[in-house]
Amino acid sequence: MPYFDAASAAPLHPVARQALLASLDEGWADPARLYREGRRARLLLDAAREAAAEAVGCRPDELAFTPSGTRALHDGIAGALAGRRRTGRHLVVSAVEHSAVLHSAAALEAAGGGFTEVAVDRGGRVDPGAYAAALRPDTALAALQSANHEVGTEQPVAEVAEECRAAGVPLLVDAAQSLAWGPVDAGWSLLTASAHKWGGPSGVGLLAVRKGVRFAPQGPADERESGRAPGFPDLPAIVAAAASLRAVRQEAAAESARLRALVERIRERVPALVPDVEVVGDPVRRLPHLVTFSCLYVDGETLLHALDRAGFSVSSGSSCTSSTLAPSHVLQAMGVLSEGNVRVSLPAGTTEEDVERFLGILPGVVASVRQELGAPAAPEPAVARKAAESELVIDSLGKRCPIPVIDLARSIGDVPVGGLVTVLSDDEAARLDIPAWCDMREQEYVGERPAERGTAYVVRRRT
Amino acid sequence: MPYFDAASAAPLHPVARQALLASLDEGWADPARLYREGRRARLLLDAAREAAAEAVGCRPDELAFTPSGTRALHDGIAGALAGRRRTGRHLVVSAVEHSAVLHSAAALEAAGGGFTEVAVDRGGRVDPGAYAAALRPDTALAALQSANHEVGTEQPVAEVAEECRAAGVPLLVDAAQSLAWGPVDAGWSLLTASAHKWGGPSGVGLLAVRKGVRFAPQGPADERESGRAPGFPDLPAIVAAAASLRAVRQEAAAESARLRALVERIRERVPALVPDVEVVGDPVRRLPHLVTFSCLYVDGETLLHALDRAGFSVSSGSSCTSSTLAPSHVLQAMGVLSEGNVRVSLPAGTTEEDVERFLGILPGVVASVRQELGAPAAPEPAVARKAAESELVIDSLGKRCPIPVIDLARSIGDVPVGGLVTVLSDDEAARLDIPAWCDMREQEYVGERPAERGTAYVVRRRT
Numbered sequence: 001m002p003y004f005d006a007a008s009a010a011p012l013h014p015v016a017r018q019a020l021l022a023s024l025d026e027g028w029a030d031p032a033r034l035y036r037e038g039r040r041a042r043l044l045l046d047a048a049r050e051a052a053a054e055a056v057g058c059r060p061d062e063l064a065f066t067p068s069g070t071r072a073l074h075d076g077i078a079g080a081l082a083g084r085r086r087t088g089r090h091l092v093v094s095a096v097e098h099s100a101v102l103h104s105a106a107a108l109e110a111a112g113g114g115f116t117e118v119a120v121d122r123g124g125r126v127d128p129g130a131y132a133a134a135l136r137p138d139t140a141l142a143a144l145q146s147a148n149h150e151v152g153t154e155q156p157v158a159e160v161a162e163e164c165r166a167a168g169v170p171l172l173v174d175a176a177q178s179l180a181w182g183p184v185d186a187g188w189s190l191l192t193a194s195a196h197k198w199g200g201p202s203g204v205g206l207l208a209v210r211k212g213v214r215f216a217p218q219g220p221a222d223e224r225e226s227g228r229a230p231g232f233p234d235l236p237a238i239v240a241a242a243a244s245l246r247a248v249r250q251e252a253a254a255e256s257a258r259l260r261a262l263v264e265r266i267r268e269r270v271p272a273l274v275p276d277v278e279v280v281g282d283p284v285r286r287l288p289h290l291v292t293f294s295c296l297y298v299d300g301e302t303l304l305h306a307l308d309r310a311g312f313s314v315s316s317g318s319s320c321t322s323s324t325l326a327p328s329h330v331l332q333a334m335g336v337l338s339e340g341n342v343r344v345s346l347p348a349g350t351t352e353e354d355v356e357r358f359l360g361i362l363p364g365v366v367a368s369v370r371q372e373l374g375a376p377a378a379p380e381p382a383v384a385r386k387a388a389e390s391e392l393v394i395d396s397l398g399k400r401c402p403i404p405v406i407d408l409a410r411s412i413g414d415v416p417v418g419g420l421v422t423v424l425s426d427d428e429a430a431r432l433d434i435p436a437w438c439d440m441r442e443q444e445y446v447g448e449r450p451a452e453r454g455t456a457y458v459v460r461r462r463t
Numbered sequence: 464m465p466y467f468d469a470a471s472a473a474p475l476h477p478v479a480r481q482a483l484l485a486s487l488d489e490g491w492a493d494p495a496r497l498y499r500e501g502r503r504a505r506l507l508l509d510a511a512r513e514a515a516a517e518a519v520g521c522r523p524d525e526l527a528f529t530p531s532g533t534r535a536l537h538d539g540i541a542g543a544l545a546g547r548r549r550t551g552r553h554l555v556v557s558a559v560e561h562s563a564v565l566h567s568a569a570a571l572e573a574a575g576g577g578f579t580e581v582a583v584d585r586g587g588r589v590d591p592g593a594y595a596a597a598l599r600p601d602t603a604l605a606a607l608q609s610a611n612h613e614v615g616t617e618q619p620v621a622e623v624a625e626e627c628r629a630a631g632v633p634l635l636v637d638a639a640q641s642l643a644w645g646p647v648d649a650g651w652s653l654l655t656a657s658a659h660k661w662g663g664p665s666g667v668g669l670l671a672v673r674k675g676v677r678f679a680p681q682g683p684a685d686e687r688e689s690g691r692a693p694g695f696p697d698l699p700a701i702v703a704a705a706a707s708l709r710a711v712r713q714e715a716a717a718e719s720a721r722l723r724a725l726v727e728r729i730r731e732r733v734p735a736l737v738p739d740v741e742v743v744g745d746p747v748r749r750l751p752h753l754v755t756f757s758c759l760y761v762d763g764e765t766l767l768h769a770l771d772r773a774g775f776s777v778s779s780g781s782s783c784t785s786s787t788l789a790p791s792h793v794l795q796a797m798g799v800l801s802e803g804n805v806r807v808s809l810p811a812g813t814t815e816e817d818v819e820r821f822l823g824i825l826p827g828v829v830a831s832v833r834q835e836l837g838a839p840a841a842p843e844p845a846v847a848r849k850a851a852e853s854e855l856v857i858d859s860l861g862k863r864c865p866i867p868v869i870d871l872a873r874s875i876g877d878v879p880v881g882g883l884v885t886v887l888s889d890d891e892a893a894r895l896d897i898p899a900w901c902d903m904r905e906q907e908y909v910g911e912r913p914a915e916r917g918t919a920y921v922v923r924r925r926t
Binding site: 003005017030037195222224235308 | 464466468471473474475483484487488491492493496497498499500501531532533534537541549562563566567569570593638657659665668682683684685686687693694695697698699700764767768770771775776777779784786824868887
């Protein structure tokens with residue numbers, strides 16, 4: 001049963017499993033103790049730190065093990081901000097960072113600081129110049145992911161690091177999605193990662209802080225991990241994380257080439273196989289194993305369930321698959337279609353057959369979801385059916401994505417070319433998906449305005 | 464090789480090992496995902512939460528899994544304090560809490576709040592009346608351990624909980640040391656624990672917050688664990704923690720009776736076998752598996768190494784075995800001898816033979832450490848050897864525990880009865896150990912005063 005959500009959590013790598021089992025008997029004691037079980041645990045911890053540091057590209061004493069990538073980000077950002085409080089309380093982030101970064105930024109703002117979100121292009125990539133422009137004299141820290149977790153786009157880390165260096169601002173790089181494939185370009189001041197993204201066990205994150213970077217751990221004092229990660233370390237998991245990182249790195253060159261080709265196949269074939277699909281994310285500067293596309297007139301949750309029934313586990317940034325009722329902030333920042341969004345991230349070892357099977361079932365699955373939802377048969381009528389009125393208001397209030405867009409598509413033919421269709425919607429996804437639909441259909445998106453309830457989205461018929 | 468430091472970390476329980484292995488294949492995916500691997504993970508997480516909640520004595524939705532007991536305490540205290548910020552910013556703790564609690568109190572103080580440490584008696588127990596007296600109208604939270612981690616003394620949780628209830632102050636109980644043996648008496652508002660103390664894996668703590676208790680998680684927002692424990696959950700470890708808690712509870716009645724008898728044997732026999740030993744902690748209201756004693760004229764680190772060479776792994780609260788150069792705060796709060804301190808905490812399954820072997824080697828090990836240090840042969844001379852001077856000043860500056868006390872013992876015979884010996888010392892342990900020696904030797908401890916360097920400790924010869 002193919003699991004295509006490696007970007008969320010990868011199945012345990014055989015080396016991780018082996019290392020975990022081997023260290024259950026040796027690694028349960030407190031490495032701070034003087035007796036033999038403690039010394040043995042300390043040796044394991046030291047060896048794991050050396051191996052992980054080598055893979056990260058830092059000194060062992062610069063690297064702390066945290067309980068998760070999220071904690072590494074929370075604690076790393078808080079410590080770096082506090083270390084430079086005298087400089088200021090301003091943080092720069094990209095608009096497509098992991099939620100742990102954006103939530104840290106929100107916490108900073110709630111505590112009286114401030115942050116700037118650097119916009120990305122339609123491919124999800126920040127512009128180094130725009131990033132540099134956001135750096136201020138009171139900027140305490142800048143954060144940038146090495147590659148995006150939802151669309152796979154690689155960020156220009158080296159260029160941004162150079163800008164940060166010139167401005168004297170430390171740069172924290174969230175390397176969660178890329179560390180399996182190789183070290184991050186030099187130039188970072190802090191780096192974070194998460195073991196279960198590379199096939200290590202859950203329960204292990206990495207936080208590297210370069211010597212010389214001002215860092216003041218927040219929260220109650222604790223002597224573990226240089227004071228940067230409180231609590232008893234989960235040693236078997238740490239050993240397994242380090243061993244599997246080394247293992248995936250040895251396989252990285254061959255496996256990334258192989259997966260890159262499989263992803264390329266998905267990128268090319270999906271738009272050919274399925275009508276009205278938008279593949280999103282940078283087509284070239286991207287992670288090898290990840291591809292994301294959105295399907296017009298498709299309800300993300302229904303699609304995920306249908307794919308699950310067909311045996312494929314994928315993720316989605318559609319609003320209807322999240323508890324927030326909003327499309328993923330990444331898709332929003334990119335300004336791309338969010339409905340029927342599917343993220344495919346291939347774990348190591350994914351076979352060509354798995355991918356072919358996926359490509360084989362996808363068109364039918366999408367078609368049946370569309371049929372269920374009453375999506376218009378593509379293409380929408382190019383001539384006005386009635387053309388009686390040059391203005392039409394569609395009430396889609398209370399309807400969830402993708403219904404407002406389907407309502408729009410079914411009605412656009414009811415006005416003459418040049419006529420206006422106004423969609424009333426209180427669904428957050430409409431803000432993203434109606435302009436995206438206009439783009440795909442070469443209709444004109446006029447704009448939005450507040451309505452008595454929800455928002456009025458105005459579209460002018462062009463074809 | 465007997466390992467006698469279960470209070471620090473217990474070896475993995477067979478059930479924990481089994482559950483961990485079984486869930487490595489089922490429990491790696493994100494339990495928040497909709498696909499089958501995610502649903503399977505969610506089922507495991509839900510089942511683990513139910514089992515752990517039953518053992519704790521709370522509702523499943525009151526219980527969050529944290530990455531460690533330390534994080535449960537840090538985050539639990541911070542959240543409870545923030546939840547009652549309107550009431551005030553005052554915290555009450557006992558003087559013998561785990562360092563994670565005391566460090567949380569220090570962090571509160573650094574942030575502008577305040578705390579009161581409730582003193583303990585020589586047995587390490589708080590008095591409920593004294594605890595109640597520390598509660599103020601602006602007290603946001605009270606914290607009390609169920610049992611002490613260094614000396615095993617059980618605290619009067621039910622009585623203190625009743626006082627807190629009457630004062631309208633939520634009580635957080637740190638149940639790390641006792642949860643294996645049974646649930647904590649009702650009356651707590653928050654409860655924390657740590658799985659590797661009961662033979663579960665490291666990487667799992669518990670934080671229970673009763674419904675109705677005001678709680679405002681601190682730090683960046685995160686949707687995991689009801690917003691109370693950020694980061695991807697370590698599901699195999701959580702499953703193993705819950706399964707092993709259930710297992711140790713089933714064995715608790717029999718095993719605690721068995722270990723209690725073994726500990727009783729150590730409590731009785733050590734003072735008979737080894738001269739000048741003080742067994743510390745409450746002799747009756749105590750954990751079943753833990754006993755602590757201190758050996759006069761013994762260097763804790765040397766003793767630990769010697770016991771390690773003899774095959775026994777124990778812990779110590781002596782200053783010379785810690786990086787802080789101070790005796791454990793627990794021994795300090797109790798006002799008992801700290802030198803040559805040994806904590807023996809028996810893991811489940813410890814045999815009578817292990818304990819007998821320990822009792823067999825201990826006297827020789829202590830004697831050889833004492834001989835190495837040039838400790839006076841007990842008892843010290845009861846008659847003055849010279850008695851030429853009625854006042855004597857001993858310069859023990861720069862000497863570490865237990866040398867200042869040995870210097871005192873070797874010199875007391877040099878003054879007549881009624882004469883004064885002043886020990887100059889800059890070792891923090893002297894403050895505790897010189898009065899303790901006076902107690903044991905029926906000499907009069909006159910007091911201390913600052914000296915040009917270090918502190919002058921004044922003793923009047925009585926016998």
